[in-house]
Amino acid sequence: MKLNIAVLAGDGIGPEVTAEAVKVLKTVAKHGGHEFTFTDALIGGVAITAEGTPLPQKTIDVALAADAVLLGAVGDNKFNALTPDKRPEAGLLAIRQHLGGFANLRPCTAFNALSENSPLRPEVTKNVDILFVRELLGGLYFGKPRAWNKETGEAHNTMVYTKPEVERCAHIGFQLAQKRRGKLTQVDKANVLECSQLWRATVDEIAPQYPDVKVEHQLVDSMAIHLMNRPRDFDVVLTENLFGDILSDESGVITGSLGMLPSATIGGKVNLYEPVHGSAPDIAGQGKANPLGAILTAAMVLRHSGNLEEEALAIEKAVNEVLAAGHRTGDIAGQGKSANVTTSEMGDLVNTAL
Amino acid sequence: MKLNIAVLAGDGIGPEVTAEAVKVLKTVAKHGGHEFTFTDALIGGVAITAEGTPLPQKTIDVALAADAVLLGAVGDNKFNALTPDKRPEAGLLAIRQHLGGFANLRPCTAFNALSENSPLRPEVTKNVDILFVRELLGGLYFGKPRAWNKETGEAHNTMVYTKPEVERCAHIGFQLAQKRRGKLTQVDKANVLECSQLWRATVDEIAPQYPDVKVEHQLVDSMAIHLMNRPRDFDVVLTENLFGDILSDESGVITGSLGMLPSATIGGKVNLYEPVHGSAPDIAGQGKANPLGAILTAAMVLRHSGNLEEEALAIEKAVNEVLAAGHRTGDIAGQGKSANVTTSEMGDLVNTAL
Ligand SMILES: CC(C)[C@H](C(=O)O)[C@@H](O)C(=O)O
Ligand SMILES: CC(C)[C@H](C(=O)O)[C@@H](O)C(=O)O
Numbered sequence: 167m168k169l170n171i172a173v174l175a176g177d178g179i180g181p182e183v184t185a186e187a188v189k190v191l192k193t194v195a196k197h198g199g200h201e202f203t204f205t206d207a208l209i210g211g212v213a214i215t216a217e218g219t220p221l222p223q224k225t226i227d228v229a230l231a232a233d234a235v236l237l238g239a240v241g242d243n244k245f246n247a248l249t250p251d252k253r254p255e256a257g258l259l260a261i262r263q264h265l266g267g268f269a270n271l272r273p274c275t276a277f278n279a280l281s282e283n284s285p286l287r288p289e290v291t292k293n294v295d296i297l298f299v300r301e302l303l304g305g306l307y308f309g310k311p312r313a314w315n316k317e318t319g320e321a322h323n324t325m326v327y328t329k330p331e332v333e334r335c336a337h338i339g340f341q342l343a344q345k346r347r348g349k350l351t352q353v354d355k356a357n358v359l360e361c362s363q364l365w366r367a368t369v370d371e372i373a374p375q376y377p378d379v380k381v382e383h384q385l386v387d388s389m390a391i392h393l394m395n396r397p398r399d400f401d402v403v404l405t406e407n408l409f410g411d412i413l414s415d416e417s418g419v420i421t422g423s424l425g426m427l428p429s430a431t432i433g434g435k436v437n438l439y440e441p442v443h444g445s446a447p448d449i450a451g452q453g454k455a456n457p458l459g460a461i462l463t464a465a466m467v468l469r470h471s472g473n474l475e476e477e478a479l480a481i482e483k484a485v486n487e488v489l490a491a492g493h494r495t496g497d498i499a500g501q502g503k504s505a506n507v508t509t510s511e512m513g514d515l516v517n518t519a520l
Numbered sequence: 521m522k523l524n525i526a527v528l529a530g531d532g533i534g535p536e537v538t539a540e541a542v543k544v545l546k547t548v549a550k551h552g553g554h555e556f557t558f559t560d561a562l563i564g565g566v567a568i569t570a571e572g573t574p575l576p577q578k579t580i581d582v583a584l585a586a587d588a589v590l591l592g593a594v595g596d597n598k599f600n601a602l603t604p605d606k607r608p609e610a611g612l613l614a615i616r617q618h619l620g621g622f623a624n625l626r627p628c629t630a631f632n633a634l635s636e637n638s639p640l641r642p643e644v645t646k647n648v649d650i651l652f653v654r655e656l657l658g659g660l661y662f663g664k665p666r667a668w669n670k671e672t673g674e675a676h677n678t679m680v681y682t683k684p685e686v687e688r689c690a691h692i693g694f695q696l697a698q699k700r701r702g703k704l705t706q707v708d709k710a711n712v713l714e715c716s717q718l719w720r721a722t723v724d725e726i727a728p729q730y731p732d733v734k735v736e737h738q739l740v741d742s743m744a745i746h747l748m749n750r751p752r753d754f755d756v757v758l759t760e761n762l763f764g765d766i767l768s769d770e771s772g773v774i775t776g777s778l779g780m781l782p783s784a785t786i787g788g789k790v791n792l793y794e795p796v797h798g799s800a801p802d803i804a805g806q807g808k809a810n811p812l813g814a815i816l817t818a819a820m821v822l823r824h825s826g827n828l829e830e831e832a833l834a835i836e837k838a839v840n841e842v843l844a845a846g847h848r849t850g851d852i853a854g855q856g857k858s859a860n861v862t863t864s865e866m867g868d869l870v871n872t873a874l
Contacts (some may be wrong), residue, residue, distance in 0.1 A: 360667055
């Protein structure tokens with residue numbers, strides 16, 4: 167199997183965690199006789215510094231020519247004074263648009279070895295297995311008009327969705343639910359927002375095509391509490407861009423750290439893979455970052471772009487073993503404890519376990 | 521002290537929990553020789569049924585003539601097919617606009633007696649004391665244009681804020697932080713939204729006027745996780761309408777039930793008081809609802825409209841005593857346990873403890 171992977175390591179801890187993911191992918195290639203090639207390109211703050219723009223054309227070209235794009239993280243406090251369209255994050259939003267993937271899959275599974283780290287009780291998090299399907303190309307993130315007029319002091323953004331945008335994402339949610347436990351929870355704020363009413367009606371309209379999937383609707387405010395009170399009740403959670411951003415981050419509470427969460431964005435020209443965590447500039451370059459989110463993201467590359475399910479499972483198993491053996495970066499060390507491995511040591515451990 | 525209180529009990533469990541809050545207010549009046557009068561008026565689904573509109577003019581008149589408005593809950597599944605502007609919730613949004621209060625104060629305090637109910641570990645929730653200041657009259661809730669065009673299948677909403685809207689709410693946040701632990705956490709999505717950039721810049725501009733308050737900014741996605749991981753780190757949390765809706769509900773995880781959370785909306789012509797929970801149509805009329813959110817809301821009436829701090833504290837103390845004695849409605853009974861009191865019994869117990 168050949169895979170040409172574009173590597174957009176980005177800012178902060180992006181490069182160090184991505185390096186570990188690449189290391190693991192190389193091991194998988196070697197064991198399985200696969201041919202994975204890696205092409206680096208700039209995005210985010212490092213691209214602004216080097217090229218004056220958060221997403222240089224060269225990066226777009228490299229990404230569009232690849233079979234999969236592996237992204238690290240984007241964001242740097244240095245650019246906080248810039249307007250959203252000039253910031254590192256604009257590069258992330260633009261690459262998402264160029265690649266065209268609209269369904270951002272964010273699995274949240276409880277790791278038994280980490281159950282002591284979660285602020286939630288172990289009996290609440292045990293066996294949680296949720297798959298968020300976050301719409302990634304619509305809503306407030308991209309809607310126009312948008313502006314902050316410093317003269318008048320008025321700012322506005324637009325939340326906008328079309329029915330086809332909702333449909334294509336909902337179909338992915340239903341199909342994934344069919345392959346999992348057959349439940350789809352659609353989250354919105356339909357008691358206030360017209361956009362949410364479109365979402366709810368569209369999902370209800372499609373539902374009869376998937377008679378084996380049980381659909382429920384939740385309001386985003388209630389969902390924020392249900393997700394913590396009874397996370398095991400959820401299977402596939404389908405929602406629009408901003409709600410998906412908030413709820414999938416919140417689900418990091420279940421593993422105890424955002425640093426454990428991977429994601430894959432499918433449905434476009436080229437799939438985009440990125441850990442859910444951010445660039446964490448405060449710990450960047452110190453070997454403190456948790457590479458497991460990136461490594462689990464590499465597993466998603468194999469699963470969704472390489473059709474290498476067995477290899478993906480092997481990575482996930484290796485991660486579990488390393489955790490069971492007690493290896494910890496700071497974010498998953500537990501209350502009052504400190505890391506006993508560095509970023510690259512953690513990557514090596516997973517590599518060896520493979 | 522005289523207080524003329526408009527009572528808008530609304531839908532679902534609204535009437536039963538409000539009745540208990542009124543009972544408690546009457547006891548306070550009797551003990552303290554105060555003169556509280558109560559005027560009922562319709563809102564929400566019951567108003568649609570009786571008068572064809574979720575907010576009749578009569579209700580607006582009663583509310584505007586009052587010293588304080590005590591609201592129960594609004595929302596009824598019967599009206600789910602209606603567009604947002606015709607639904608029960610439209611009555612709630614409209615009364616908020618008529619009264620003009622823009623700062624919705626939502627305290628979240630951990631009740632020691634309930635610590636076993638939270639899915640969070642007791643050591644995480646212990647002594648939590650957060651005050652959300654949610655902007656209540658702006659953002660996506662009221663922004664125009666807004667529409668769901670069923671012909672074209674497109675829907676849009678507008679998030680909009682002006683600098684004065686942010687300023688007036690921020691000043692309240694800072695002033696409350698001064699009286700509390702001196703920390704203000706402003707929550708936004710400034711890495712993507714222009715509206716959020718306005719919020720962040722405005723709060724930073726005002727901050728020097730409150731040198732004794734420490735300001736920090738958090739992104740809403742990160743905040744959803746911090747709020748569960750380290751809730752004790754937060755004092756006043758200031759944010760826009762939708763983010764405040766989601767985060768304050770999420771904070772219900774800390775007490776283990778939304779049914780415990782009160783709110784007060786200040787800054788307008790007449791203050792509006794409402795528990796954070798919804799109308800819970802599934803348990804309405806069965807004596808299962810938890811009246812403590814409404815009763816604690818009554819305490820906020822005394823505090824913010826009556827300047828009766830001592831009486832407010834007395835109610836809060838009575839609630840703590842009743843909880844310590846083990847009295848529970850279903851929502852706070854704890855995993856696998858059931859209620860040992862009804863809604864009105866709970867109200868009576870607080871009344872007696874007073
Ligand atoms: C960095 C930011 C623009 C991004 C988002 O909000 O989509 C991040 O929070 C994420 O969830 O991938
Ligand atoms: C019922 C609904 C319109 C309302 C809101 O979103 O403001 C409720 O969730 C609340 O928080 O008071």
